[in-house]
Amino acid sequence: MRLNSVLVIGGGIGGLTAAIALRRKGYPVEIIEKDASWTVYGVGIIQQFNVVRAMGTLGLLEEYLAEAFGFDLTEMFAPTGQKIAEFPTPRLAGEQYPSNAGIRRTDLQRVLATRAKELGVGVRLGVTAETLADDGEGVDVGFSDGSRGRYDIVVGADGVFSRTRAQILPDAQTPRYTGQWVWRYNFPQPPDLQGIRIFTGPHSAGLVPLGKGLMYMFLLSQEEPEFRLAKEGAAAVMRSRTRGTAPQIAALAEQITDDDGVVGRPLQTVFVDGAWHKGRVVLIGDAVHACTPHLAQGAGLAIEDGVVLADELEKADDPQSAFAAFQERRFDRAKFIVVNSVRIGDSQMGKIGNLDMADLNRRTIALMAQPI
Numbered sequence: 001m002r003l004n005s006v007l008v009i010g011g012g013i014g015g016l017t018a019a020i021a022l023r024r025k026g027y028p029v030e031i032i033e034k035d036a037s038w039t040v041y042g043v044g045i046i047q048q049f050n051v052v053r054a055m056g057t058l059g060l061l062e063e064y065l066a067e068a069f070g071f072d073l074t075e076m077f078a079p080t081g082q083k084i085a086e087f088p089t090p091r092l093a094g095e096q097y098p099s100n101a102g103i104r105r106t107d108l109q110r111v112l113a114t115r116a117k118e119l120g121v122g123v124r125l126g127v128t129a130e131t132l133a134d135d136g137e138g139v140d141v142g143f144s145d146g147s148r149g150r151y152d153i154v155v156g157a158d159g160v161f162s163r164t165r166a167q168i169l170p171d172a173q174t175p176r177y178t179g180q181w182v183w184r185y186n187f188p189q190p191p192d193l194q195g196i197r198i199f200t201g202p203h204s205a206g207l208v209p210l211g212k213g214l215m216y217m218f219l220l221s222q223e224e225p226e227f228r229l230a231k232e233g234a235a236a237v238m239r240s241r242t243r244g245t246a247p248q249i250a251a252l253a254e255q256i257t258d259d260d261g262v263v264g265r266p267l268q269t270v271f272v273d274g275a276w277h278k279g280r281v282v283l284i285g286d287a288v289h290a291c292t293p294h295l296a297q298g299a300g301l302a303i304e305d306g307v308v309l310a311d312e313l314e315k316a317d318d319p320q321s322a323f324a325a326f327q328e329r330r331f332d333r334a335k336f337i338v339v340n341s342v343r344i345g346d347s348q349m350g351k352i353g354n355l356d357m358a359d360l361n362r363r364t365i366a367l368m369a370q371p372i
């Protein structure tokens with residue numbers, strides 16, 4: 001399909017990836033991003049084999065892996081700290097590349113933003129879309145800075161609290177707090193940490209290598225909906241949440257001293273069960289399928305969305321057919337991740353019985369290794 005103008009709302013992981021994928025197909029793309037400073041926090045993100053494969057598809061693998069720590073092995077530990085399993089994951093980008101990667105969010109953002117700009121994507125910061133008027137032939141957009149524009153299609157990649165979702169699908173599901181927070185903190189990377197270590201149980205936690213001498217800890221806790229975290233004293237609060245964790249995690253607690261280094265977030269989830277598009281506007285990433293981080297696939301799904309959307313737009317005759325085909329290719333895969341991520345959290349909180357994690361891990365790996 002020919003498109004003369006594409007607007008992407010949101011310059012996060014999904015929006016940037018979609019912009020890169022669309023530019024590679026030759027479509028003119030503009031991004032608007034609400035955050036004028038375009039900052040992301042400095043802790044890391046786990047990117048699994050399907051993401052490494054997608055980075056290859058986007059022609060970004062070398063730049064991306066140069067900033068990341070590649071690894072093949074996942075090790076699982078009981079709440080007592082005893083190792084209970086280890087398994088390698090597939091090398092989907094080619095035998096010469098690692099299966100998975102740990103990368104700082106700031107580094108991932110820089111790699112994606114640099115490539116998007118090199119490809120000619122226009123980026124406007126501190127701007128939102130106040131109005132979207134779709135007349136069937138195009139979308140007239142009124143921006144928060146007073147300017148206006150007309151686009152062939154609009155891609156809403158504005159995250160879990162998506163305003164674009166509320167604008168085009170006012171009756172769609174809205175996010176809910178699951179009852180857990182996740183805490184993250186950077187540490188020096190010990191030389192023997194060559195893969196991800198996951199500590200199971202009600203005080204679930206993990207250690208993720210990031211390279212550049214760093215690893216990060218993530219830690220889950222159950223919190224009341226009213227719980228709020230102040231910057232001052234954040235390190236002491238995170239230290240207190242290491243109580244009851246496996247010895248390997250508890251042993252790191254005394255190094256959690258910098259309030260500014262603590263990143264604590266409530267877990268929100270949403271899955272839009274109906275259409276992910278209306279007219280010439282389509283939603284991708286957390287805007288339609290925000291999962292909790294238990295299977296570490298939220299960003300992976302958003303990245304794959306961008307690749308698949310560009311692919312379907314190139315093949316289709318009109319935006320609606322492309323959007324329908326995009327949703328068809330993405331729906332079951334995204335739903336599996338959202339539903340099962342939430343189930344793991346519910347099981348950690350004792351809301352449902354224990355899950356067979358070995359079986360769930362096997363099924364998740366098999367599904368996410370499938371071609372997209």
Ligand SMILES: Cc1cc2nc3c(=O)[nH]c(=O)nc-3n(C[C@H](O)[C@H](O)[C@H](O)COP(=O)(O)OP(=O)(O)OC[C@H]3O[C@@H](n4cnc5c(N)ncnc54)[C@H](O)[C@@H]3O)c2cc1C
Nearest residue numbers: 010012013014034046158159285286293296297298299300
């Ligand atoms: C604690 C935590 C840990 C996680 N860990 C992992 C992990 O290890 N691995 C993994 O794969 N995933 C992980 N995820 C999930 C991952 O971060 C998300 O799935 C991913 O960021 C979704 O990308 P997105 O582009 O859809 O949304 P976002 O990354 O949220 O980006 C949305 C962008 O849109 C902008 N925006 C918002 N509203 C507007 C507006 N009205 N107009 C313009 N711009 C707007 C925002 O400023 C932002 O830049 C984690 C999530 C959480 C909460």
